[in-house]
Structures are given as C-alpha cells and as structure tokens.
Amino acid sequence: MRTVVAVYTGQGLADxxxxxxxxxxxxxxxxxxxxDSLIGDVVKAGRVxxxxxRRLVQYYRHGEELGADVILNTCSSVGEVADMARQLIGVPIVKIDQAMAAAAAARYDRIAVLATxxxxxxxxxxxxxxxxxxxxxxxxxxxxxxxxxxxALNGGRPEEHDRLILETAERVAGEADVIVLAQGSMARMESRLSEATGKPVLSSPRLGVEQVREVLERFAGLEGGEAGAR
Structure with a gap:
C-alpha cells in the first residue's frame, strides 16, 4: 500500500x-x-x-520517516518552503496548488487570485x-x-466570510478570464463563485490530489520498469 503524508498548517482542509x-x-x-500554530505565526508575521x-522541514522529515511515498504540502502560504525542502527530503513533495497554478497559467491570460x-x-x-x-x-x-x-471566519462568522469572498469575486471578475482560489478551504465555494461571476473558477484540492496520483503512478511505472530489467 502506498503512503501519502499530508502536512497541514491548520485544521480546516483535512476533512x-x-x-x-x-x-x-x-x-x-x-x-x-x-x-495549527503554523498559520497563526505566518499571519502574525505577514510572511513565513x-x-x-524549520518546523515545516521537520514535519516533511517526519513524513519521510513514516514511510511516505509522496508528501503533500497543503498550504499555499508556505509553498516556497516546500520548494526549498525538496533539496533536503528524499521523497517527492507535491504542493497542493502547483497543478492549479500551472493550469491557470497555461490556459488564461488574465488571472484573478482570490485570497483572504x-x-x-x-x-x-x-x-x-x-x-x-x-x-x-x-x-x-x-x-x-x-x-x-x-x-470573520476566525470570529465564528462564516456567512460574513462567504459574503466578502463573493463580493470580491464579483469585483475582480470583469478584469479576469479566470478566478483562482488561493486557499484550498475556499474550494467549497467554487460552483457558487462561478455562477455569480460567469467565469471559470479553479481550486486546488482536487487538482493537487490528481497530481499526487500522477506522481505515484509515475514511480510505480519506474519501479515496474526496473523489475522488468532485472
């Protein structure tokens, strides 16, 4: 059985x-x-x-020790740490938002990035x-x-959170060919935002897991080829 270790900076996306x-x-x-202390520290500092x-790299190492075939970094705020850690960790690290970013960059000229x-x-x-x-x-x-x-979301006002995201999407839609949701936790609003703006909306969770699947299949193919050569 293949193992994927997902590293989270907060609770919201796990389920x-x-x-x-x-x-x-x-x-x-x-x-x-x-x-879930990680995202709080990032927000407080305004950067990583x-x-x-350091803690993230430790978690990637723990993932490797747990037998991960792939490590999934689930937070866009810390994706650049994952880039750096690829030089230190012996198994592939997939960034949840990389496939989404690549799809947006390949298909569209004007890209609105929605984030909180x-x-x-x-x-x-x-x-x-x-x-x-x-x-x-x-x-x-x-x-x-x-x-x-x-x-608003942290203050227990999810309706206000959703309203502000919707208003922002409507505000930027006229300047964009596509709307990209920078946070995986916003994926639940993908259809609603597309209907409200008339624009395609991309989110990261499904595309990220599809990339994990591709990496697992590629390595399975390489192992199969090596076995055949032997």
Whole structure:
C-alpha cells in the first residue's frame, strides 16, 4: 500500500481533502500531520518566519520517516518552503496548488487570485508567474484580496466570510478570464463563485490530489520498469 503524508498548517482542509483522497486514491494510506500554530505565526508575521520554515522541514522529515511515498504540502502560504525542502527530503513533495497554478497559467491570460490573507495571496501570485514563465507565457494577475474574510471566519462568522469572498469575486471578475482560489478551504465555494461571476473558477484540492496520483503512478511505472530489467 502506498503512503501519502499530508502536512497541514491548520485544521480546516483535512476533512474535505480526506474525501477527495477517498474518491481518487481509495487504496492509498493517508497520514495527516497538523500543526495549527503554523498559520497563526505566518499571519502574525505577514510572511513565513524562520521558525515556521524549520518546523515545516521537520514535519516533511517526519513524513519521510513514516514511510511516505509522496508528501503533500497543503498550504499555499508556505509553498516556497516546500520548494526549498525538496533539496533536503528524499521523497517527492507535491504542493497542493502547483497543478492549479500551472493550469491557470497555461490556459488564461488574465488571472484573478482570490485570497483572504496577503500571506497566501502573494506566494500564490508568485507561483502563477513562475508557472507562466516556465510555459513561455505572459499573464496579467489581478489582486483579489477579500479583506476581513479571514477574521470573520476566525470570529465564528462564516456567512460574513462567504459574503466578502463573493463580493470580491464579483469585483475582480470583469478584469479576469479566470478566478483562482488561493486557499484550498475556499474550494467549497467554487460552483457558487462561478455562477455569480460567469467565469471559470479553479481550486486546488482536487487538482493537487490528481497530481499526487500522477506522481505515484509515475514511480510505480519506474519501479515496474526496473523489475522488468532485472
């Protein structure tokens, strides 16, 4: 049985992502490592502080020790730490938002990035720009920061959180060909936002797990080829 270790900086995405795994990779052993202090420290600092980066690398190492075939980084705010850690960890690290960013950069010219935190918005925009450069394309990015939405959700006001995200999506839709949801926890609003704006909306959880599946299949194929050669 293959093992995937998912590393979380908060609680909100674990249950929805588990359902995606059950659908797309039902035979995979999924192990969750959750430290919900991480996102609080990132929000407080407005960036990824060194202490958070160190703890994340430790969790990736723990994932390797747990027998992971793939480690899934589930938080867009810390994706650049995952990039760095790939040089240190002996198993593949998949960033949950990389496939989403690549799809947006390959298909669309004007991309609105919707987020509730600057610390998530900015690295997601950088990732899309990176994927666009790799594809040899020039894209225009639209800032879709839903100010106050994160605080509303943390304050127990999910309806206000959703309202602010919807209002932000409607505000930026006229400037964009597609809306990208920078936080996986926003995926539940994908259909609602698309209906309200008339624009395609991309979210990361399903695309991220599909990329995990591709990596697992590729390594299974390599192992099969090596066995055949022997």
């Amino acid at each position: 929805p992502l588990k359902k995606v795994f059950q659908e797309l990779l039902p035979d995979v052993r999924l192990v969750n490592i959750i430290d 502080p060194p202490g958070v980066a 935190l600057p610390s998530t918005l900015e690295p997601t925009m950088r990732l899309i720009e990176k994927e666009a450069r790799a594809a040899g394309r020039a894209v225009a990015l639209v800032n879709g920061l839903a100010a106050g939405a994160f605080e």
